[in-house]
Amino acid sequence: MNKEELIKIIRQKLSEKIQNFEKLISETRASSNDTKSSMGDKYETGREMLQQEINNLQVQLNEILKQKDFLKTVLPKPSDKVEKGAIVKTEKGLFFISVSLGEITFENQKIICISQESPLAKVMNGKQKDDVFSLNNMNQRIVDIL
Structure with missing residues (x-):
């Protein structure tokens, strides 16, 4: 089994997830900007909920970025015991x-x-x-x- 190829596929999947989260964050920010109308306080709650959603997406994105960084430390070498990269x-x-x-x-x-x-x-x-x-x-x- 080719570990280098496996790591490459995992890296690609993580990159796709990163792109999806960045797109979601961007779209949610655009939605937040759309609610900044002259409608008053009634929409402040909606904007706050959108901001919380952006924060949540950012936390998830950061976790995937950490995983992608960690994956760089996984070496495609054979293992004789259970360890990182096995x-x-x-x-x-x-x-x-x-x-x-x-x-x-x-x-x-x-x-x-x-x-x-x-x-x-x-x-x-x-x-x-x-x-x-x-x-x-x-x-x-x-x-x-x-």
């Missing part, structure tokens, strides 16, 4: 320890991208091939680490 194959599926992006399809396989801070990554951290771990009272065996 692709872990368990009986339940494939997990890429990188950023929290959810499920993607790569080389006709479903891979779940999880952050190092996720409970699953924490419980697998440092384990090796054929080790067994338990999460939520379910045991899983590590079949392979790439």
